[in-house]
Amino acid sequence: MPELPEVETIARKLEPELIGKTILDADLRWPRTLAMPSVKIFKQQIKGQKIREVTRRAKFFILHLSDFSLLIHLRMSGDLLIRNSTIRPEKHDRLILRLLSAPSSAQTAAEDGGLSSLVFNDTRKFGRVWLTSTPEEVLGRLGPEPLSREFTAQWLYNALGKRHRQLKPLLLDQTFLAGLGNIYTDEALHIAKLHPLVLSDSVTVEQARDLREAVRKVLKEGIRRNGASIDWVYRGGEFQNHFRVYDRAGKSCPVCSTEIKRIIVGQRSTHYCPKCQADAEVTHG
DNA sequence: CACGTCACCTGCGTGC
DNA sequence: TGCACGCAGGTGACGT
Structure with missing residues:
Protein backbone atom coordinates (compact mmCIF):
# COMPACT_ATOMS: atom_id res chain seq x y z
CA MET A 1 0.00 0.00 0.00
CA PRO A 2 1.96 2.83 1.29
CA GLU A 3 3.85 5.49 -0.51
CA LEU A 4 4.64 8.88 0.95
CA PRO A 5 1.06 10.24 0.98
CA GLU A 6 -0.37 7.14 2.64
CA VAL A 7 2.27 7.12 5.37
CA GLU A 8 1.80 10.86 5.86
CA THR A 9 -1.97 10.37 6.15
CA ILE A 10 -1.59 7.63 8.73
CA ALA A 11 0.95 9.64 10.73
CA ARG A 12 -1.30 12.70 10.84
CA LYS A 13 -4.28 10.60 11.85
CA LEU A 14 -2.46 8.72 14.60
CA GLU A 15 -0.49 11.60 16.06
CA PRO A 16 -3.23 12.94 18.37
CA GLU A 17 -3.96 9.40 19.54
CA LEU A 18 -0.34 8.68 20.40
CA ILE A 19 1.28 11.84 21.74
CA GLY A 20 1.92 11.66 25.47
CA LYS A 21 0.98 7.99 25.84
CA THR A 22 3.26 5.51 27.52
CA ILE A 23 4.01 2.09 26.04
CA LEU A 24 3.18 -0.58 28.61
CA ASP A 25 4.45 -3.58 26.67
CA ALA A 26 4.80 -5.17 23.24
CA ASP A 27 3.04 -8.24 21.84
CA LEU A 28 5.24 -9.34 18.95
CA ARG A 29 3.07 -11.86 17.16
CA TRP A 30 5.37 -12.38 14.14
CA PRO A 31 8.94 -12.00 15.43
CA ARG A 32 10.52 -11.48 12.00
CA THR A 33 8.65 -8.16 11.82
CA LEU A 34 11.37 -6.89 14.14
CA ALA A 35 14.49 -5.87 12.21
CA MET A 36 16.37 -4.78 15.32
CA PRO A 37 17.25 -5.25 18.13
CA SER A 38 16.62 -8.81 19.40
CA VAL A 39 13.15 -9.67 20.68
CA LYS A 40 14.38 -9.78 24.23
CA ILE A 41 16.12 -6.40 24.15
CA PHE A 42 13.20 -4.88 22.25
CA LYS A 43 10.66 -5.89 24.88
CA GLN A 44 12.87 -4.57 27.66
CA GLN A 45 13.64 -1.25 26.00
CA ILE A 46 10.15 -0.41 24.72
CA LYS A 47 8.53 -0.86 28.12
CA GLY A 48 7.77 2.45 29.82
CA GLN A 49 8.80 4.59 26.86
CA LYS A 50 6.71 7.72 26.40
CA ILE A 51 5.69 8.87 22.92
CA ARG A 52 7.02 12.41 22.39
CA GLU A 53 6.46 12.99 18.70
CA VAL A 54 5.07 11.29 15.59
CA THR A 55 6.71 12.02 12.23
CA ARG A 56 7.44 10.55 8.82
CA ARG A 57 10.61 10.25 6.71
CA ALA A 58 10.24 8.86 3.20
CA LYS A 59 7.94 5.85 3.69
CA PHE A 60 9.02 5.36 7.30
CA PHE A 61 6.64 6.09 10.14
CA ILE A 62 8.61 7.37 13.15
CA LEU A 63 7.64 7.31 16.82
CA HIS A 64 10.02 9.48 18.83
CA LEU A 65 10.18 7.90 22.28
CA SER A 66 11.80 9.03 25.55
CA ASP A 67 15.10 7.28 24.79
CA PHE A 68 14.68 5.69 21.34
CA SER A 69 13.11 6.00 17.92
CA LEU A 70 10.67 3.36 16.74
CA LEU A 71 10.79 3.17 12.94
CA ILE A 72 8.04 1.33 11.08
CA HIS A 73 8.07 0.53 7.36
CA LEU A 74 4.75 -0.75 6.02
CA ARG A 75 6.17 -2.14 2.76
CA MET A 76 3.41 -3.63 0.58
CA SER A 77 0.52 -4.47 2.86
CA GLY A 78 1.16 -2.93 6.25
CA ASP A 79 -1.25 -0.71 8.14
CA LEU A 80 -1.25 1.02 11.52
CA LEU A 81 -4.33 1.54 13.62
CA ILE A 82 -5.46 2.34 17.12
CA ARG A 83 -7.62 -0.25 18.77
CA ASN A 84 -9.20 -0.61 22.17
CA SER A 85 -7.03 -2.98 24.18
CA THR A 86 -9.96 -5.15 25.11
CA ILE A 87 -10.52 -6.23 21.49
CA ARG A 88 -8.82 -9.51 20.58
CA PRO A 89 -6.03 -9.53 17.98
CA GLU A 90 -6.85 -10.11 14.34
CA LYS A 91 -5.35 -12.60 11.94
CA HIS A 92 -2.62 -10.44 10.42
CA ASP A 93 -1.64 -8.41 13.47
CA ARG A 94 2.17 -8.59 13.68
CA LEU A 95 2.93 -6.20 16.56
CA ILE A 96 0.67 -4.74 19.21
CA LEU A 97 1.89 -2.01 21.56
CA ARG A 98 -0.31 -1.55 24.62
CA LEU A 99 -0.59 2.11 25.54
CA LEU A 100 -1.43 3.93 28.73
CA SER A 101 -2.98 7.38 28.53
CA ALA A 102 -1.17 10.22 30.20
CA PRO A 103 -2.62 11.06 33.61
CA SER A 104 -3.62 14.50 32.35
CA SER A 105 -6.00 13.19 29.69
CA ALA A 106 -8.58 12.06 32.21
CA GLN A 107 -11.43 12.27 29.73
CA THR A 108 -9.86 9.82 27.32
CA ALA A 109 -8.99 7.53 30.16
CA ALA A 110 -12.56 7.55 31.35
CA GLU A 111 -13.85 6.57 27.92
CA ASP A 112 -11.63 3.59 27.22
CA GLY A 113 -10.42 2.67 30.65
CA GLY A 114 -7.10 4.33 29.83
CA LEU A 115 -6.04 1.44 27.62
CA SER A 116 -5.59 1.47 23.88
CA SER A 117 -3.22 -0.30 21.51
CA LEU A 118 -1.19 0.65 18.48
CA VAL A 119 -1.57 -2.26 16.07
CA PHE A 120 0.75 -3.05 13.16
CA ASN A 121 -1.28 -5.23 10.82
CA ASP A 122 0.54 -6.64 7.78
CA THR A 123 -0.92 -9.40 5.62
CA ARG A 124 2.16 -10.13 3.56
CA LYS A 125 4.69 -9.90 6.40
CA PHE A 126 7.07 -7.66 4.42
CA GLY A 127 6.82 -4.80 6.92
CA ARG A 128 9.65 -4.14 9.37
CA VAL A 129 10.16 -2.36 12.69
CA TRP A 130 13.38 -0.93 14.16
CA LEU A 131 13.91 0.27 17.72
CA THR A 132 17.08 2.31 17.85
CA SER A 133 18.75 5.30 19.47
CA THR A 134 20.55 6.03 16.19
CA PRO A 135 17.85 6.23 13.50
CA GLU A 136 20.35 7.74 11.04
CA GLU A 137 21.76 4.25 10.64
CA VAL A 138 18.48 3.16 9.08
CA LEU A 139 17.48 6.42 7.36
CA GLY A 140 20.89 7.76 6.44
CA ARG A 141 21.06 6.70 2.81
CA LEU A 142 17.67 8.11 1.80
CA GLY A 143 17.45 10.82 -0.83
CA PRO A 144 15.78 14.19 -0.21
CA GLU A 145 12.14 14.63 0.75
CA PRO A 146 10.23 15.72 -2.37
CA LEU A 147 8.15 18.19 -0.36
CA SER A 148 11.15 19.77 1.33
CA ARG A 149 12.89 22.97 0.27
CA GLU A 150 16.03 21.16 -0.78
CA PHE A 151 14.13 19.41 -3.58
CA THR A 152 14.58 22.19 -6.11
CA ALA A 153 14.44 22.05 -9.90
CA GLN A 154 18.15 22.82 -10.00
CA TRP A 155 18.99 19.98 -7.63
CA LEU A 156 16.87 17.57 -9.66
CA TYR A 157 18.41 18.64 -12.95
CA ASN A 158 21.92 18.18 -11.58
CA ALA A 159 21.09 14.85 -9.93
CA LEU A 160 19.46 13.47 -13.09
CA GLY A 161 22.47 14.51 -15.11
CA LYS A 162 24.86 12.61 -12.87
CA ARG A 163 23.04 9.37 -13.58
CA HIS A 164 22.39 7.36 -16.70
CA ARG A 165 19.20 5.51 -15.82
CA GLN A 166 15.65 5.26 -17.03
CA LEU A 167 13.40 7.72 -15.17
CA LYS A 168 10.97 5.15 -13.80
CA PRO A 169 13.44 2.96 -11.89
CA LEU A 170 15.49 6.00 -10.85
CA LEU A 171 12.47 7.74 -9.32
CA LEU A 172 11.64 4.53 -7.46
CA ASP A 173 15.16 4.43 -6.01
CA GLN A 174 14.78 5.69 -2.43
CA THR A 175 18.44 6.71 -2.25
CA PHE A 176 17.82 9.08 -5.18
CA LEU A 177 14.52 10.60 -4.03
CA ALA A 178 12.60 9.45 -0.98
CA GLY A 179 8.91 8.57 -0.91
CA LEU A 180 7.75 7.83 -4.44
CA GLY A 181 6.36 4.38 -5.23
CA ASN A 182 4.80 2.76 -8.25
CA ILE A 183 1.57 4.77 -8.27
CA TYR A 184 2.89 8.26 -7.73
CA THR A 185 5.85 7.76 -10.07
CA ASP A 186 3.57 6.83 -12.97
CA GLU A 187 1.25 9.72 -12.15
CA ALA A 188 4.09 12.24 -11.87
CA LEU A 189 5.66 11.18 -15.17
CA HIS A 190 2.30 11.57 -16.88
CA ILE A 191 1.78 15.07 -15.48
CA ALA A 192 5.33 16.02 -16.53
CA LYS A 193 4.75 14.48 -20.00
CA LEU A 194 7.85 12.36 -19.70
CA HIS A 195 8.12 8.79 -20.96
CA PRO A 196 9.11 6.35 -18.18
CA LEU A 197 12.01 4.99 -20.25
CA VAL A 198 13.64 8.37 -20.89
CA LEU A 199 17.26 8.38 -19.74
CA SER A 200 17.89 10.67 -16.80
CA ASP A 201 20.86 12.46 -18.33
CA SER A 202 18.85 13.40 -21.41
CA VAL A 203 16.32 15.42 -19.37
CA THR A 204 16.46 19.17 -20.09
CA VAL A 205 16.35 21.96 -17.52
CA GLU A 206 12.74 22.67 -18.47
CA GLN A 207 11.76 19.02 -18.19
CA ALA A 208 13.46 18.74 -14.80
CA ARG A 209 11.49 21.75 -13.63
CA ASP A 210 8.24 20.19 -14.90
CA LEU A 211 9.07 16.87 -13.26
CA ARG A 212 9.82 18.55 -9.94
CA GLU A 213 6.49 20.37 -10.08
CA ALA A 214 4.65 17.19 -11.10
CA VAL A 215 6.12 15.13 -8.27
CA ARG A 216 5.16 17.74 -5.69
CA LYS A 217 1.72 18.25 -7.21
CA VAL A 218 0.78 14.58 -7.22
CA LEU A 219 2.12 13.93 -3.72
CA LYS A 220 0.19 16.91 -2.35
CA GLU A 221 -2.92 15.73 -4.15
CA GLY A 222 -2.46 12.27 -2.66
CA ILE A 223 -2.15 13.72 0.83
CA ARG A 224 -5.15 15.99 0.27
CA ARG A 225 -7.22 12.93 -0.73
CA ASN A 226 -5.94 10.92 2.25
CA GLY A 227 -3.93 8.55 0.07
CA ALA A 228 -4.98 5.78 -2.28
CA SER A 229 -6.86 2.65 -1.20
CA ILE A 230 -6.83 -0.39 -3.45
CA ASP A 231 -8.30 -3.85 -2.88
CA TRP A 232 -8.40 -4.98 0.72
CA VAL A 233 -5.45 -2.88 1.89
CA TYR A 234 -5.76 0.49 3.61
CA ARG A 235 -9.30 1.81 3.56
CA GLY A 236 -10.08 5.46 3.82
CA GLY A 237 -8.29 7.27 1.02
CA GLU A 238 -9.85 8.35 -2.24
CA PHE A 239 -6.92 9.15 -4.51
CA GLN A 240 -7.57 5.85 -6.31
CA ASN A 241 -10.62 7.52 -7.86
CA HIS A 242 -8.43 10.14 -9.50
CA PHE A 243 -5.65 8.13 -11.15
CA ARG A 244 -4.63 9.54 -14.51
CA VAL A 245 -2.72 6.47 -15.74
CA TYR A 246 -1.96 4.06 -12.89
CA ASP A 247 -3.99 0.83 -13.20
CA ARG A 248 -5.80 2.33 -16.21
CA ALA A 249 -4.30 0.33 -19.10
CA GLY A 250 -6.73 0.21 -22.01
CA LYS A 251 -8.69 3.18 -20.73
CA SER A 252 -8.41 6.65 -22.16
CA CYS A 253 -5.96 9.35 -21.17
CA PRO A 254 -7.74 12.13 -19.25
CA VAL A 255 -5.79 14.70 -21.27
CA CYS A 256 -5.94 13.45 -24.86
CA SER A 257 -8.15 10.32 -24.78
CA THR A 258 -5.44 8.12 -26.25
CA GLU A 259 -5.44 4.55 -24.94
CA ILE A 260 -3.16 4.13 -21.93
CA LYS A 261 -0.42 1.53 -22.27
CA ARG A 262 1.02 -0.84 -19.69
CA PRO A 274 1.84 7.06 -25.57
CA LYS A 275 0.77 10.43 -26.94
CA CYS A 276 1.25 12.75 -23.95
CA GLN A 277 4.44 10.94 -22.96
CA ALA A 278 5.85 10.30 -26.41
CA ASP A 279 9.58 10.76 -26.52
CA ALA A 280 11.74 10.80 -29.63
CA GLU A 281 14.71 9.27 -27.83
CA VAL A 282 12.66 6.30 -26.77
CA THR A 283 10.24 5.73 -29.62
CA HIS A 284 12.78 6.21 -32.38
CA GLY A 285 15.97 5.53 -30.58
C1' DC B 1 27.38 1.67 -11.09
C1' DA B 2 23.61 -0.47 -13.88
C1' DC B 3 20.72 -4.03 -14.28
C1' DG B 4 18.67 -8.77 -14.11
C1' DT B 5 16.81 -12.33 -10.99
C1' DC B 6 15.15 -14.13 -7.04
C1' DA B 7 13.43 -13.84 -2.40
C1' DC B 8 10.32 -12.52 1.08
C1' DC B 9 4.53 -13.50 1.87
C1' DT B 10 -0.67 -13.77 1.46
C1' DG B 11 -4.77 -13.19 -0.94
C1' DC B 12 -7.64 -11.99 -4.85
C1' DG B 13 -9.37 -12.32 -9.68
C1' DT B 14 -9.44 -14.92 -13.91
C1' DG B 15 -9.72 -18.68 -16.90
C1' DC B 16 -9.97 -23.53 -17.74
C1' DT C 1 -15.78 -26.58 -7.38
C1' DG C 2 -11.06 -26.93 -7.79
C1' DC C 3 -6.79 -25.49 -9.41
C1' DA C 4 -3.15 -23.08 -11.77
C1' DC C 5 -1.62 -18.81 -12.71
C1' DG C 6 -0.80 -13.88 -12.74
C1' DC C 7 -1.03 -9.96 -10.11
C1' DA C 8 -0.28 -6.61 -6.03
C1' DG C 9 1.25 0.26 -3.34
C1' DG C 10 8.45 -2.43 -1.51
C1' DT C 11 12.91 -3.49 -0.72
C1' DG C 12 17.27 -6.18 -0.20
C1' DA C 13 20.60 -9.64 -1.52
C1' DC C 14 22.64 -11.72 -4.97
C1' DG C 15 25.28 -12.32 -9.59
C1' DT C 16 26.96 -10.44 -14.16
Whole structure:
Protein backbone atom coordinates (compact mmCIF):
# COMPACT_ATOMS: atom_id res chain seq x y z
CA MET A 1 0.00 0.00 0.00
CA PRO A 2 1.96 2.83 1.29
CA GLU A 3 3.85 5.49 -0.51
CA LEU A 4 4.64 8.88 0.95
CA PRO A 5 1.06 10.24 0.98
CA GLU A 6 -0.37 7.14 2.64
CA VAL A 7 2.27 7.12 5.37
CA GLU A 8 1.80 10.86 5.86
CA THR A 9 -1.97 10.37 6.15
CA ILE A 10 -1.59 7.63 8.73
CA ALA A 11 0.95 9.64 10.73
CA ARG A 12 -1.30 12.70 10.84
CA LYS A 13 -4.28 10.60 11.85
CA LEU A 14 -2.46 8.72 14.60
CA GLU A 15 -0.49 11.60 16.06
CA PRO A 16 -3.23 12.94 18.37
CA GLU A 17 -3.96 9.40 19.54
CA LEU A 18 -0.34 8.68 20.40
CA ILE A 19 1.28 11.84 21.74
CA GLY A 20 1.92 11.66 25.47
CA LYS A 21 0.98 7.99 25.84
CA THR A 22 3.26 5.51 27.52
CA ILE A 23 4.01 2.09 26.04
CA LEU A 24 3.18 -0.58 28.61
CA ASP A 25 4.45 -3.58 26.67
CA ALA A 26 4.80 -5.17 23.24
CA ASP A 27 3.04 -8.24 21.84
CA LEU A 28 5.24 -9.34 18.95
CA ARG A 29 3.07 -11.86 17.16
CA TRP A 30 5.37 -12.38 14.14
CA PRO A 31 8.94 -12.00 15.43
CA ARG A 32 10.52 -11.48 12.00
CA THR A 33 8.65 -8.16 11.82
CA LEU A 34 11.37 -6.89 14.14
CA ALA A 35 14.49 -5.87 12.21
CA MET A 36 16.37 -4.78 15.32
CA PRO A 37 17.25 -5.25 18.13
CA SER A 38 16.62 -8.81 19.40
CA VAL A 39 13.15 -9.67 20.68
CA LYS A 40 14.38 -9.78 24.23
CA ILE A 41 16.12 -6.40 24.15
CA PHE A 42 13.20 -4.88 22.25
CA LYS A 43 10.66 -5.89 24.88
CA GLN A 44 12.87 -4.57 27.66
CA GLN A 45 13.64 -1.25 26.00
CA ILE A 46 10.15 -0.41 24.72
CA LYS A 47 8.53 -0.86 28.12
CA GLY A 48 7.77 2.45 29.82
CA GLN A 49 8.80 4.59 26.86
CA LYS A 50 6.71 7.72 26.40
CA ILE A 51 5.69 8.87 22.92
CA ARG A 52 7.02 12.41 22.39
CA GLU A 53 6.46 12.99 18.70
CA VAL A 54 5.07 11.29 15.59
CA THR A 55 6.71 12.02 12.23
CA ARG A 56 7.44 10.55 8.82
CA ARG A 57 10.61 10.25 6.71
CA ALA A 58 10.24 8.86 3.20
CA LYS A 59 7.94 5.85 3.69
CA PHE A 60 9.02 5.36 7.30
CA PHE A 61 6.64 6.09 10.14
CA ILE A 62 8.61 7.37 13.15
CA LEU A 63 7.64 7.31 16.82
CA HIS A 64 10.02 9.48 18.83
CA LEU A 65 10.18 7.90 22.28
CA SER A 66 11.80 9.03 25.55
CA ASP A 67 15.10 7.28 24.79
CA PHE A 68 14.68 5.69 21.34
CA SER A 69 13.11 6.00 17.92
CA LEU A 70 10.67 3.36 16.74
CA LEU A 71 10.79 3.17 12.94
CA ILE A 72 8.04 1.33 11.08
CA HIS A 73 8.07 0.53 7.36
CA LEU A 74 4.75 -0.75 6.02
CA ARG A 75 6.17 -2.14 2.76
CA MET A 76 3.41 -3.63 0.58
CA SER A 77 0.52 -4.47 2.86
CA GLY A 78 1.16 -2.93 6.25
CA ASP A 79 -1.25 -0.71 8.14
CA LEU A 80 -1.25 1.02 11.52
CA LEU A 81 -4.33 1.54 13.62
CA ILE A 82 -5.46 2.34 17.12
CA ARG A 83 -7.62 -0.25 18.77
CA ASN A 84 -9.20 -0.61 22.17
CA SER A 85 -7.03 -2.98 24.18
CA THR A 86 -9.96 -5.15 25.11
CA ILE A 87 -10.52 -6.23 21.49
CA ARG A 88 -8.82 -9.51 20.58
CA PRO A 89 -6.03 -9.53 17.98
CA GLU A 90 -6.85 -10.11 14.34
CA LYS A 91 -5.35 -12.60 11.94
CA HIS A 92 -2.62 -10.44 10.42
CA ASP A 93 -1.64 -8.41 13.47
CA ARG A 94 2.17 -8.59 13.68
CA LEU A 95 2.93 -6.20 16.56
CA ILE A 96 0.67 -4.74 19.21
CA LEU A 97 1.89 -2.01 21.56
CA ARG A 98 -0.31 -1.55 24.62
CA LEU A 99 -0.59 2.11 25.54
CA LEU A 100 -1.43 3.93 28.73
CA SER A 101 -2.98 7.38 28.53
CA ALA A 102 -1.17 10.22 30.20
CA PRO A 103 -2.62 11.06 33.61
CA SER A 104 -3.62 14.50 32.35
CA SER A 105 -6.00 13.19 29.69
CA ALA A 106 -8.58 12.06 32.21
CA GLN A 107 -11.43 12.27 29.73
CA THR A 108 -9.86 9.82 27.32
CA ALA A 109 -8.99 7.53 30.16
CA ALA A 110 -12.56 7.55 31.35
CA GLU A 111 -13.85 6.57 27.92
CA ASP A 112 -11.63 3.59 27.22
CA GLY A 113 -10.42 2.67 30.65
CA GLY A 114 -7.10 4.33 29.83
CA LEU A 115 -6.04 1.44 27.62
CA SER A 116 -5.59 1.47 23.88
CA SER A 117 -3.22 -0.30 21.51
CA LEU A 118 -1.19 0.65 18.48
CA VAL A 119 -1.57 -2.26 16.07
CA PHE A 120 0.75 -3.05 13.16
CA ASN A 121 -1.28 -5.23 10.82
CA ASP A 122 0.54 -6.64 7.78
CA THR A 123 -0.92 -9.40 5.62
CA ARG A 124 2.16 -10.13 3.56
CA LYS A 125 4.69 -9.90 6.40
CA PHE A 126 7.07 -7.66 4.42
CA GLY A 127 6.82 -4.80 6.92
CA ARG A 128 9.65 -4.14 9.37
CA VAL A 129 10.16 -2.36 12.69
CA TRP A 130 13.38 -0.93 14.16
CA LEU A 131 13.91 0.27 17.72
CA THR A 132 17.08 2.31 17.85
CA SER A 133 18.75 5.30 19.47
CA THR A 134 20.55 6.03 16.19
CA PRO A 135 17.85 6.23 13.50
CA GLU A 136 20.35 7.74 11.04
CA GLU A 137 21.76 4.25 10.64
CA VAL A 138 18.48 3.16 9.08
CA LEU A 139 17.48 6.42 7.36
CA GLY A 140 20.89 7.76 6.44
CA ARG A 141 21.06 6.70 2.81
CA LEU A 142 17.67 8.11 1.80
CA GLY A 143 17.45 10.82 -0.83
CA PRO A 144 15.78 14.19 -0.21
CA GLU A 145 12.14 14.63 0.75
CA PRO A 146 10.23 15.72 -2.37
CA LEU A 147 8.15 18.19 -0.36
CA SER A 148 11.15 19.77 1.33
CA ARG A 149 12.89 22.97 0.27
CA GLU A 150 16.03 21.16 -0.78
CA PHE A 151 14.13 19.41 -3.58
CA THR A 152 14.58 22.19 -6.11
CA ALA A 153 14.44 22.05 -9.90
CA GLN A 154 18.15 22.82 -10.00
CA TRP A 155 18.99 19.98 -7.63
CA LEU A 156 16.87 17.57 -9.66
CA TYR A 157 18.41 18.64 -12.95
CA ASN A 158 21.92 18.18 -11.58
CA ALA A 159 21.09 14.85 -9.93
CA LEU A 160 19.46 13.47 -13.09
CA GLY A 161 22.47 14.51 -15.11
CA LYS A 162 24.86 12.61 -12.87
CA ARG A 163 23.04 9.37 -13.58
CA HIS A 164 22.39 7.36 -16.70
CA ARG A 165 19.20 5.51 -15.82
CA GLN A 166 15.65 5.26 -17.03
CA LEU A 167 13.40 7.72 -15.17
CA LYS A 168 10.97 5.15 -13.80
CA PRO A 169 13.44 2.96 -11.89
CA LEU A 170 15.49 6.00 -10.85
CA LEU A 171 12.47 7.74 -9.32
CA LEU A 172 11.64 4.53 -7.46
CA ASP A 173 15.16 4.43 -6.01
CA GLN A 174 14.78 5.69 -2.43
CA THR A 175 18.44 6.71 -2.25
CA PHE A 176 17.82 9.08 -5.18
CA LEU A 177 14.52 10.60 -4.03
CA ALA A 178 12.60 9.45 -0.98
CA GLY A 179 8.91 8.57 -0.91
CA LEU A 180 7.75 7.83 -4.44
CA GLY A 181 6.36 4.38 -5.23
CA ASN A 182 4.80 2.76 -8.25
CA ILE A 183 1.57 4.77 -8.27
CA TYR A 184 2.89 8.26 -7.73
CA THR A 185 5.85 7.76 -10.07
CA ASP A 186 3.57 6.83 -12.97
CA GLU A 187 1.25 9.72 -12.15
CA ALA A 188 4.09 12.24 -11.87
CA LEU A 189 5.66 11.18 -15.17
CA HIS A 190 2.30 11.57 -16.88
CA ILE A 191 1.78 15.07 -15.48
CA ALA A 192 5.33 16.02 -16.53
CA LYS A 193 4.75 14.48 -20.00
CA LEU A 194 7.85 12.36 -19.70
CA HIS A 195 8.12 8.79 -20.96
CA PRO A 196 9.11 6.35 -18.18
CA LEU A 197 12.01 4.99 -20.25
CA VAL A 198 13.64 8.37 -20.89
CA LEU A 199 17.26 8.38 -19.74
CA SER A 200 17.89 10.67 -16.80
CA ASP A 201 20.86 12.46 -18.33
CA SER A 202 18.85 13.40 -21.41
CA VAL A 203 16.32 15.42 -19.37
CA THR A 204 16.46 19.17 -20.09
CA VAL A 205 16.35 21.96 -17.52
CA GLU A 206 12.74 22.67 -18.47
CA GLN A 207 11.76 19.02 -18.19
CA ALA A 208 13.46 18.74 -14.80
CA ARG A 209 11.49 21.75 -13.63
CA ASP A 210 8.24 20.19 -14.90
CA LEU A 211 9.07 16.87 -13.26
CA ARG A 212 9.82 18.55 -9.94
CA GLU A 213 6.49 20.37 -10.08
CA ALA A 214 4.65 17.19 -11.10
CA VAL A 215 6.12 15.13 -8.27
CA ARG A 216 5.16 17.74 -5.69
CA LYS A 217 1.72 18.25 -7.21
CA VAL A 218 0.78 14.58 -7.22
CA LEU A 219 2.12 13.93 -3.72
CA LYS A 220 0.19 16.91 -2.35
CA GLU A 221 -2.92 15.73 -4.15
CA GLY A 222 -2.46 12.27 -2.66
CA ILE A 223 -2.15 13.72 0.83
CA ARG A 224 -5.15 15.99 0.27
CA ARG A 225 -7.22 12.93 -0.73
CA ASN A 226 -5.94 10.92 2.25
CA GLY A 227 -3.93 8.55 0.07
CA ALA A 228 -4.98 5.78 -2.28
CA SER A 229 -6.86 2.65 -1.20
CA ILE A 230 -6.83 -0.39 -3.45
CA ASP A 231 -8.30 -3.85 -2.88
CA TRP A 232 -8.40 -4.98 0.72
CA VAL A 233 -5.45 -2.88 1.89
CA TYR A 234 -5.76 0.49 3.61
CA ARG A 235 -9.30 1.81 3.56
CA GLY A 236 -10.08 5.46 3.82
CA GLY A 237 -8.29 7.27 1.02
CA GLU A 238 -9.85 8.35 -2.24
CA PHE A 239 -6.92 9.15 -4.51
CA GLN A 240 -7.57 5.85 -6.31
CA ASN A 241 -10.62 7.52 -7.86
CA HIS A 242 -8.43 10.14 -9.50
CA PHE A 243 -5.65 8.13 -11.15
CA ARG A 244 -4.63 9.54 -14.51
CA VAL A 245 -2.72 6.47 -15.74
CA TYR A 246 -1.96 4.06 -12.89
CA ASP A 247 -3.99 0.83 -13.20
CA ARG A 248 -5.80 2.33 -16.21
CA ALA A 249 -4.30 0.33 -19.10
CA GLY A 250 -6.73 0.21 -22.01
CA LYS A 251 -8.69 3.18 -20.73
CA SER A 252 -8.41 6.65 -22.16
CA CYS A 253 -5.96 9.35 -21.17
CA PRO A 254 -7.74 12.13 -19.25
CA VAL A 255 -5.79 14.70 -21.27
CA CYS A 256 -5.94 13.45 -24.86
CA SER A 257 -8.15 10.32 -24.78
CA THR A 258 -5.44 8.12 -26.25
CA GLU A 259 -5.44 4.55 -24.94
CA ILE A 260 -3.16 4.13 -21.93
CA LYS A 261 -0.42 1.53 -22.27
CA ARG A 262 1.02 -0.84 -19.69
CA ILE A 263 4.59 -2.09 -19.89
CA ILE A 264 6.95 -3.75 -17.44
CA VAL A 265 9.96 -1.72 -16.33
CA GLY A 266 12.28 -3.16 -13.73
CA GLN A 267 9.68 -5.85 -12.98
CA ARG A 268 7.13 -3.19 -12.09
CA SER A 269 3.91 -2.44 -13.93
CA THR A 270 4.27 0.92 -15.63
CA HIS A 271 1.40 2.93 -17.09
CA TYR A 272 1.67 5.85 -19.49
CA CYS A 273 -0.03 7.71 -22.30
CA PRO A 274 1.84 7.06 -25.57
CA LYS A 275 0.77 10.43 -26.94
CA CYS A 276 1.25 12.75 -23.95
CA GLN A 277 4.44 10.94 -22.96
CA ALA A 278 5.85 10.30 -26.41
CA ASP A 279 9.58 10.76 -26.52
CA ALA A 280 11.74 10.80 -29.63
CA GLU A 281 14.71 9.27 -27.83
CA VAL A 282 12.66 6.30 -26.77
CA THR A 283 10.24 5.73 -29.62
CA HIS A 284 12.78 6.21 -32.38
CA GLY A 285 15.97 5.53 -30.58
C1' DC B 1 27.38 1.67 -11.09
C1' DA B 2 23.61 -0.47 -13.88
C1' DC B 3 20.72 -4.03 -14.28
C1' DG B 4 18.67 -8.77 -14.11
C1' DT B 5 16.81 -12.33 -10.99
C1' DC B 6 15.15 -14.13 -7.04
C1' DA B 7 13.43 -13.84 -2.40
C1' DC B 8 10.32 -12.52 1.08
C1' DC B 9 4.53 -13.50 1.87
C1' DT B 10 -0.67 -13.77 1.46
C1' DG B 11 -4.77 -13.19 -0.94
C1' DC B 12 -7.64 -11.99 -4.85
C1' DG B 13 -9.37 -12.32 -9.68
C1' DT B 14 -9.44 -14.92 -13.91
C1' DG B 15 -9.72 -18.68 -16.90
C1' DC B 16 -9.97 -23.53 -17.74
C1' DT C 1 -15.78 -26.58 -7.38
C1' DG C 2 -11.06 -26.93 -7.79
C1' DC C 3 -6.79 -25.49 -9.41
C1' DA C 4 -3.15 -23.08 -11.77
C1' DC C 5 -1.62 -18.81 -12.71
C1' DG C 6 -0.80 -13.88 -12.74
C1' DC C 7 -1.03 -9.96 -10.11
C1' DA C 8 -0.28 -6.61 -6.03
C1' DG C 9 1.25 0.26 -3.34
C1' DG C 10 8.45 -2.43 -1.51
C1' DT C 11 12.91 -3.49 -0.72
C1' DG C 12 17.27 -6.18 -0.20
C1' DA C 13 20.60 -9.64 -1.52
C1' DC C 14 22.64 -11.72 -4.97
C1' DG C 15 25.28 -12.32 -9.59
C1' DT C 16 26.96 -10.44 -14.16
